[in-house]
Amino acid sequence: MAPIDRQQRRASLLRRAWRGIQIPLLAIIISLIIAAIAIIVTADSVPVGLQKVGRGYWGILDGAILRSSGRINTLVAMTPLILTGLAVAIPFRAGLFNIGAEGQFVMGALVGTVVAIYVPLPPVIHALVVLLFGFIGGGLWGFIPGFLRARLGSHEVINTIMLNFVAIFFVNFMVRRPIKDPNPSTVQTLPILDTAELPRLFGTRLHVGFFIAILLAFAAWYFLFKTTWGFSLRTTGLNPNAAEYAGISSKRQYVISMVLAGGLAGVAGIIEVQGLTRVLTEGFAAGYGFDAIAVSLLAVNNPIGIIPAALIFGVLRIGGDFLQIRAGLSIHIVSIFNALILLFVAAPAIIRSVFRVKVETVREDQASLSSGWGG
């Protein structure tokens, strides 16, 4: 009896996994087709357009995956996308929409960088302490909208968007004045101490941060689906009233999820400094916090799914340059492509009707965001 049960369970898990990925997969395919049409339409003639599509798409594949330097760059670009993707997915599971990963990313980088430059500590310990402060910096920036939502009911979407600007300009100010490298020719901080750096691997740009990100994705999955904490959080997201009935404080879940989210985005920020840039500059964030929304949606807010979703957006980020070089296409084609994926993932009804995918009546990954919008 028991083994049969387990077999059935595994079969149903597989079926559910397939149901989970079919929409994102089809969304990517249809986006590729529509972007190709856009390229052909804007080309001088159809044959030229087709050629550009072929060269461009091949360029993405070649530049981001086939050549080894491209592969490394893709993995490096994935790292912040995984972590900021988690920063969107976790609050989503609690019924909140975190648009503030960008701000949390730079605040984590700022706080972590200060510790990395001005607080000398022994090797390894220093790097870990800096990571922790990256988490704290981002976590505090996530705490603010989480607390405001729990306490005053003010909407997290508005607050996180506004806090992005505050954070970005605050970091710009810090980099220009208080913690600027005294060398007057650059607008950036001093480089972080060697002890705070994350080691690079195989003599490439790939750094340990990538594996930290993968590890944290699995940890987030375990947290959400295997622990009582995750149960409380998901219950709040799926039905806040039933959560109250079950003795779960929705308000506490709002705060917890936003602190975790901000922390993870902050870790993403500080990892970029520790593993890659070594300095904090103006305009540091580069949109990772916004791409994160697309990553999380493509992954239907599943932490494990975020890894392949981040891979796709990493490929696009790196391969986008080759699109330009190989096919003479504008880099904005990548933006069109990103937008299409987002559109189709966010509006699965379109994909369902195109490919005649059957709807399941209730889906677990659909947190009740609608109630959130009502405030």
Add this chain to the structure above:
Amino acid sequence: MTQTPVLEARGLTKQFPGVLANDAVDLTLYQGEVLALLGENGAGKTTLMNMLYGLYQPTEGEIWVKGEHVVMTSPNDAIQHGIGMVHQHFMLIPVMTVAENIMLGVEETRGPLSAVPKLGRLNRREVAERVRELSGQYNLAINPTDFVKDLPVGIQQRVEIIKALYRRADILILDEPTAVLTPQEVRELFVIMRQLTSQSVSIIFITHKLKEVLEIADRIAVMRQGRMAGIARPAEATQASLAEMMVGRNVILQVEKSAAHPQEVVLQVRDLRVNDDRHQPAVRDVSLEVRAGEILGVAGVQGNGQRELVEALTGLRSVAAGHVEIAGADATHLRPRAITEMEVSHIPEDREKHGLVKGYSVADNLVLNRYYREPYCRGPVLDEERIARDAQMLVERFDVRTPGIETLAGNLSGGNKQKVIVAREFSHPVKLLIANQPTRGIDVGSIEFIHQQIIDQRDAGSAVLLVSAELDEILSLADRVAVMFEGRIVKTLPIAEATRERLGLLMAGSEDAG
């Protein structure tokens, strides 16, 4: 009564993916009759009506209206053919007047721009005039300039009826119209229905209340599992025979129940005051006690403070004043979890809102308020094996009809959803059971089962507070009855003294003659 068919369904079949909702259903409505459509939830009544109202297209079969074969693709088509529907949940806009609600969608305009569709000034006066006319014609007593939000539920229902009549409907479909009414309002509705049929309006009356059917219907159509189970005439039918047609087997309508043996006081409420969502007093100085081994029924029309009372007792709503004691310990200002920990089980009024997480599996719902403690977790880690094992056991013991414990709760039928809640709340020791509308909107079979479970809990020594708007439920389960009206308990009676008429009067706020 003339025998002219005004509406005919011929072999209507509706196939949904995986479900045959209607299977070759025939139905004939004659002019000027009240045809009751009886059936359990999920029997296919709603599907059938939605086809007759143009919301669904039949997979097979034909609809004939007044001798003419029609194809309806929207409710607008149905209106064109004189078919009007009064939904269970009213489709009215509270901040508008009666006349405005009635003209909504069929606005009449005047002034120079009125030749252009959607322009011109609204002709409120003429609409009000016609509403008055209709109201007089059918004795509906409606004032077109009243705001809907100020009207009692019974009157709002009449506004819905006028809305249909205004659109020149002569076939009315009333979907569970009595669910929200007091016994007195039901009486008034029946008078109106007779007025309507006497002026050759034909009515389909959907319900699952057997008593009402026998009282008002000219003929009774019974549906079961998507098929027409048969047509009965009230003169020849009894409640038992109808129930059997609905369920397909013998049903015990009256639960077997021995006399109560009340023990010590478990729930003691003194001078409780609770406010509603708009911070208005909803529960006013309520005092009551429930003893172990007895069922105290709280009767009353919905919206007289029962919800706020239950929410305050279970920690979901804050108490404005007064005291609550459970098993001798103060429980006035505790959070829901602390109250659950006192071995209090709560079957909430709204199973979709509070009782279940539709996106969770049956198994997860069965531990919804216990997941955080032994034996369902070790430290912070959920014990999935244990959760699954207990879920399997509970599903069998409480006869939850589900493909498996991993099925999402949202995909179960109403009765089975309710059984999941009952199974969860009865799966551990119960000192006090607070059940609010435990059988609302579920099938007869499940009602029977849940009633038996509640009696069993009582006999096992639980104190039970049963809140219900269904008098039959109160009368068949309670040992004592408290009647709530406008936030107060106006009277508490032993069950032997509680007659339907007396409770009905008390529920409507009348002075008690007894």
